[in-house]
Amino acid sequence: MLMSGRYNMMSGLYRYLFDEPCDDVSGIGLDRCYHINDRRIEKALIEARQSVADETVADAADYKASCSVPFVFSD
Secondary structure (H helix, E strand, C coil), rough: HHHHHHHHHHHHHHHHHHCCCCCCCCHHHCCHHHEEEHHHHHCCCCCCCCCHHHHHCCHHHHHHHCCCCCEEEEC
16 A cells, blocks of 8 residues: 555656656556555545645646545545
8 A cells, every 4th residue: 555655646746846747556557455445545635735835836726626646446
């Protein structure tokens, strides 16, 4: 879980800080054993994104509007 989250967070850094394309962890075929069942972290991360200073990320409005999180959840 930690490594899949780290992969996706680094992908986000490349997109928003360096303005480079990079697939999310959900787009690389992550094995189901790494999918998360508990979605409580999802809401907390989306809420925390709103406090980011606009000048610290590329396309701040898009970043704050994004509902993506650095995990793949089970269906």
